[in-house]
Amino acid sequence: MTTTVLDAVVRLLRDTGMTTVFGNPGSTELRMFRNWPDDFTYVLGLQESSAVAMAAGHALGTGRAAFVSLHSAGGVGHALGAVFNAHRDRVPLVIVAGQQARSLLQLRPFLGADEPDQFPRPYVKSARQPARAADVPAVLAEMHRIAMTPPRGPVFVSVPEDDWDQAAEPVEPRTVHSGYTADxxxxxxxxxxxxxxxxxxxxxxxxxxxxxxxxxxxxxxxxxxxxxxxxxxxxxxxxxxxxxxxxxxxxxxxxxxxxxxxxxxxxxxxxxxxxxxxxxxxxxxxxxxxxxxxxxxxxxxxxxxxxxxxxxxxxxxxxxxxxxxVRRSDREPPPARRQPAPVTAGEDLTPELVLDQLHRRLPRDRVLVEETPSHRDALHARVPINLSGGFLTTGSGALGWGLPLAVGRALADRRRVVCVLGDGSALYSVQALWTAVRHRAPVTFIVLDNGGYAAVGALGRRIGITPVPGTDIGDIDFTGLAASFGCQADYADRPADLARALDRAVTSLGDDDGPHLLHLRVTGTEGVLYEPWTG
CATH class of the missing domain: 3.40.50.1220 (TPP-binding domain)
Incomplete structure (x- = not known):
């Protein structure tokens, strides 16, 4: 019986532990799904950037590369913001994009990608479209090794849609020991x-x-x-x-x-x-x-x-x-870090009050995902992280990363993740709530809603630009939005209601429960970033 490209790739994915596939399918990927294996899980993202970010969360949770399937040139374009984050944050991803049939490429077909190996650069470690269908398994195996070799990061392969049914040789597993030391x-x-x-x-x-x-x-x-x-x-x-x-x-x-x-x-x-x-x-x-x-x-x-x-x-x-x-030192140790004073509840629900109360309820072994640029400094000051792998955010700045990253991280080991988001950040990738519900991902999403892109407004004020157009959002019903995806949700805008809401969203939910969103309307903030400076 002839081994096809698809047969060889499925075997490679098993050998490398990439049996959870993240993606958003289209016509140029259909042949890849012929006789889909029972031991594989397909995690559907309703937008390609969410699929990449969920794969990244899964990779960070498992320590292995994750496999992502994107739909041709358009899907790669949609996903590039998340690919940028994965590259800067050194997340190992093997990204495969469908391409039109080889016989059509000279005719600039519908959905065809021109120079596909150039499209995602420079934000991948390597990018290829194999010269022959028979080369696809070997190229993917090489790309997996590249993704996992320090510094780790995403790689990209474009596969013409008619390659999957062609004959190819299986690829034997290889081990690369990649630790190396300075002179x-x-x-x-x-x-x-x-x-x-x-x-x-x-x-x-x-x-x-x-x-x-x-x-x-x-x-x-x-x-x-x-x-x-x-x-x-x-x-x-x-x-x-x-x-x-x-x-x-x-x-x-x-x-x-x-x-x-x-x-x-x-x-x-x-x-x-x-x-x-x-x-x-x-x-x-x-x-x-x-x-x-x-x-x-x-x-x-x-x-x-x-x-x-x-x-x-x-x-x-x-x-x-x-x-x-080095010799064991007897020098004076550094002074203790100054801790912020606890916030007492007043009339307003402030981010600092939320974060203080979250800290009291957050178990030490809980992974925290953050994407709230206006309140990152407050979170760092008030919610200390002591767990290896216990804190994830974007180190590169393309928004829409945090919500789907938390979903993928929760699916990696099925332990509850707490994800703190700004309202602006959440809206970039809110459709990932659908995936969280479908897979019963144990994630608690806490949306700190300050009515817009307050961090951008703060930066504008510091360089004398006020008001900054396009920074106000407001009036988004996140509980209704979550409910439309099937996600349980609560809302609070008063300090008196905060403890009950956090108990329900953080304390009472276990790893076997599905996702939950808590929408908190916060006040008393103008998007403070870092500390005031003059420039």
């Missing part, structure tokens, strides 16, 4: 500098969480008695925020960031872009006298850094070696 002499030099410095600090980037290196980062911080910060706009956590050495989150503004790091003579950045800025100013990246070392697995990060010394390395082996090389 021993470079690590020894860094250890020597850390032994002689007076005030060291670590900057924890998303790479620490991505490489499951949190224990190694904690061990190094404790051996050095170093202050610990989270890198600007990080899509992960990477360090227990209740640890006495934890200092907070660096702002994405050069002057403010340099001020935060000015007390330290040596700063070691671990798995972070150095540095991610959101607002331009004329400040240098670091104050004079602060020396920077940068450890990351991506060789593309090292050349463009404006200052410091880079060590290209994966983190777990490098941190283990570095911790063994």
């Amino acid at each position: 021993p002499d470079a690590l020894a030099a860094l250890a020597a500098r850390l032994d002689t410095c007076a005030r060291p600090a670590l900057v924890i980037g998303p790479g620490v969480d991505d490489e499951a290196a949190l224990p190694e980062a904690v061990a190094l911080a404790e051996r050095l008695r170093a202050a610990v910060w989270i890198s600007p706009m990080s899509g992960r956590s990477g360090f227990p925020e209740s640890h006495p050495y934890f200092q907070g989150f660096l702002p994405p503004v050069a002057g403010q960031l340099a001020t935060r790091l000015e007390p330290y003579d040596v700063v070691v950045s671990l798995g972070a872009p150095v540095f991610t800025y959101h607002v331009a100013d004329d400040s240098p990246p670091l104050a004079p006298g602060t020396e920077l070392f940068h450890l990351d697995c991506d060789p593309a990060q090292a050349p463009w850094l404006p200052t410091g010394t880079s060590l290209v390395t994966t983190l777990r082996p490098a941190l283990a070696q570095l911790t063994a090389l």
Whole structure:
């Protein structure tokens, strides 16, 4: 019996653990679904960007690459915002897009993609349309290995729709051991500098969480008695925020960031872009006298850094070696992080009150997904994360990521996820509620509704633009919208109703219950971002 491309790909997907397929099907993908295997799960997203974000959440939860099926050129175009996020956040995805039949490509057919391997670049690690149908399984196997090799990320394959029925050879599984370590002499030099410095600090980037290196980062911080910060706009956590050495989150503004790091003579950045800025100013990246070392697995990060010394390395082996090389320090430990005062209930339902009460109810092992740009700083200050893999957001800024990301993350291990969203963010991908209901994803969605894109308005005011057009939304009935998708929902706009609503949405729901949305109309906010500055 002849083995087809489809037969070989199905076997490859089983071998690589990619039996949950996320997508939105169309005519150019139909042949891929012939005799769909009983042991595969198809997770339908009602829009392609939601399908990609759900796949990303699943990949982050399982630690394996996720498989995504997109519909031709239009589907790839719809999905590119989420592909951009996956690329910047180093999420391993194998993305396959349908293409018209090879015999039609010269005729510029309906739904055909011109230069399909160029379309998603530069936001994929690699992109191909195989030269022959028989090459499709081998190309997909290679792409899977590329996606999973540090720095991990999405890859893309365009498959003409008539390839699936053609003959092809099966692909044997391969193993790639991808951990690698910096030059021993470079690590020894860094250890020597850390032994002689007076005030060291670590900057924890998303790479620490991505490489499951949190224990190694904690061990190094404790051996050095170093202050610990989270890198600007990080899509992960990477360090227990209740640890006495934890200092907070660096702002994405050069002057403010340099001020935060000015007390330290040596700063070691671990798995972070150095540095991610959101607002331009004329400040240098670091104050004079602060020396920077940068450890990351991506060789593309090292050349463009404006200052410091880079060590290209994966983190777990490098941190283990570095911790063994440095002397245990007896220097004074860093001061304790200043905690915000608890908010007392008044007449208004404020984001700070919501977040304080959420913190009291959030179990330590609960994964928190965030996409509320106006209130991210308040969330970081009031809801500490101590769990490896316990915090997910977008580190790149394309909205619509959080809601479907939470759905995919919940489907990865069927443990309840709490997702805190802004109203503007939720509306980018609200159709993912349908998928959450269909698969009974255990997610609690908390929508902090401030009536618009308050973060954009705040940035506008700081550069003298007021009012900012197009930033008001308001009057969206999220409970009715959720109910239309079959999702249970509650609403509150008074402090007196908050405890009951959070108890129902967070405390009383278990992992076997389906999704629930809590719509909270919050006031007393103008979209505060970072801290006030002059520019």
